[in-house]
Amino acid sequence: MTIQPSIIIGIILFLLLVKLVKKKNSTKSYQLPPGPTPLPFLGCMIQLLQNKPIFRWIHKLMDDYNSSIICLRLGPSTHVIAVSCPTIACEFLKTQDEVFASRAETISAYLISNNYRATIMSPFGDQWRMMRGFLNENMLSSSAHKWLQPKRNEEANHLLCYINNQIQKQNTPTKGALINIRFLCQHFCANVLKKLIFGKRFFGEGHEDGGPGDEDIEHASALFTILTYHYGFCISNYFPWLRGRTDFDGHEKIMRDAIKIVQKYHDPLIEERIQAWKKGARTEVKDILDKLITHENSKLTPEEIKAQILEIMIAIIDNPSNAIEWAMAEMISEPLILNRAIKEIDDIVGCNRLVEESDVPQLNYIKACIKESFRLHPFSAFNVPHVSLKDTIVAGYFIPKGSHVLLSRLGLGRNPNVWNDPMRFDPDRYLVNTGKQVVLSDHDLRILSFSTGKRGCPGVILGSTITTMLLTRMIQGFAWETPHNEPKIKLVENHDNLHLAKPLVAVAKPRLPQEIYPTS
Structure with missing residues (x-):
């Protein structure tokens, strides 16, 4: 008997339908992670707006539900999943890395990336692959890192010049000078990046003492404003139809204004450089901007170049700036830790030359201090959201397609099930395996410094180097102590963010022979 083709097709379609229904039921039979009951259409938006700062409310919910994974529905359909357990975090970013390799399409991500033209904020797709490949190959590879080392060295020397100039300006070589360490750290990091990208330290003239001028102060302030609001919970992120119509919380205007300030300094330099290459006035690749402009395999548009530079x-x-401010506060408050760090530098480097990047692999205690600062004092409470590309199951819970996954830097780094006495600053945690180099990343996600997986930070080497050289040069070059009128540093974080509640100001005194210090 001959079976009709239509019957065969019908059987195949039936089997496919059964398989699809089984798959759907297999996920839907699992429950969402615990969390507050959402209202129709609004979800948990009312509670979110009533509980500021939002990151502290989310962590309180995790405590209230006694769960290391919770779910909030925000708006009509967006599920926000917060995680504070390393094992579950690894299931998201390692076991199911492919599923969670995308990014949330939020107003801040859209504005920063100039309509998702760069790497960090772009959803998973061809544009992300292209920009990520370029970033890895041309800007953050080991060869590029070595190529750019002289520029980093110059800024490490400039750091010492600036501190020394403050001491000379205050005319107190023996008593030292008051240094605003937050200001110092933020502008050192900004200067390094400007030097690597544009080949210049300042957008303006700068001050005679080596400090930034008004232009660079405005630029750095705008960058930190962008960071603050990028990690915020904007209403239009969960009601996309509001974008461009109603800015309920003022979030969009603040972001646009801050980005406009940054563009005021970036865009003329970028456009001028593009023209210089077109006209043949510039022929040598000297910095990251040149790399971006002259990339041959797939030419980048000016819009892509501008977006990528802002993201970097x-x-x-x-x-780096936040970690070193906190590390210095903790170390000055605990002289035994500070003295041990100084001894390591003196034993390995000595006092007759300045510490160099080549010394970093041997400076395990210094790196342990930095890693402990990353763990205990992260810059932000959560990572940039990952987005699920399909329905899946994680830790026995149903995670719907399109969920925003937030790994808690606080919850991971201060998890009492992972860390003994988690609120204590203890660099020795990382020195159990003697002879093994301390690295600032943690692929087991017990801390979230550089993340891992497809969306892990590609700038691990650069970020680690900048951070380590900043702390090491400061400690090697100067003795640090609290101001005489403030015998104790208050190690209290701001309620609205995770920064020190009050910028750290300390007294710096030279501790090396005067001829060792660079002169500007």
Whole structure:
């Protein structure tokens, strides 16, 4: 008996339908992670707006539900999943890395990336692949890192010049000078990035003492404003039809204004350089901007170049500056830790030359201090959201397609099930394996310094180098102590963010022979 083709097709379609229904039921039979009951259409938006700062409310919910994974529905359909357990975090970013390799399409991500033209903010797709490949090959590779080392060395020397100039300006070589360490760290990181990208330290003239001028102060302030609001929970992120119509929380205007300030300094330099290459007035690749312009395999548009430069700026300026301010506060408050760090530098480098990048692999205690600062004092409470590309199951819970996954830097780094006495600053945590180099990343996600997987930070080497050289040069070059009228540093974080509540100001005194210090 001959079976009709239509019957065969019908059987195949039936089997496919059964398989699809089984798959759907297999996921839908699992529950969402615990969390507050959402209202129709609004979800948990009312609670979110009533509980500021939002990151503290989310962490309180995790405590209230006694769960290391919770779910909030925001708006009509967006599920926000917050995670504070390393094992579950690894399931998201390692076991199911392919599923969570995309990014949320938010107003801040859209504005920063100039309509998703760059790497960090772009959803998973061809544009992300192209820009990520370019970034890895041309800007953040080991060869590019070596090529750019002289520029980093110049800024490390400039750091010492600036501190020394403050001491001379205050005319107190023996008593030292008051140094605003937050200001110092933020502008050192900004200066390094400007030097690597544009080949110049300042957009303006700068001050005679080596400090930034008004232009560079405005530029750095705008970068940190962008970072603050990028990690915010904007209403239009969960009601996309509001974008461009109603700016309920003022978030969009603040972001646009800050980006406009940054563009005021970036765009003329970028456009001028593009023209210089077109006209043959510039023929030698000297910095990252030249690399971006002269990339041959797939020419980048001016819009892509501008977006990528902004992303690099905000990706690297935050963690190093915040971590070193906190590390210095903790170390000055605990002289035994500070003295041990000084001894390591003196034993390995000595006092007759300045520490160099080549010394970094041997400076395990210094790196342990930095890693402990990353763990205990992250710049932001959460990572940039990952987005699920399909329905899936994680840790026994149903995670719908399109969910925004937030790994808690606080929850991971201060998790009492992972860390003994988690609120104590203890660099020795990382020195158990003697003879093994301390690295600032953690692929087991017990801390979230540089993340991991497809969306892991591609600038691990650069970020680690900038951070380590900043702390090491400061400690080697100067003795640090609290101001005489403030015998104790208050190690209290701001309620609205995770920064020190009050910028760290300390007294710096030279501790090397005067001829060792660079002169500007």
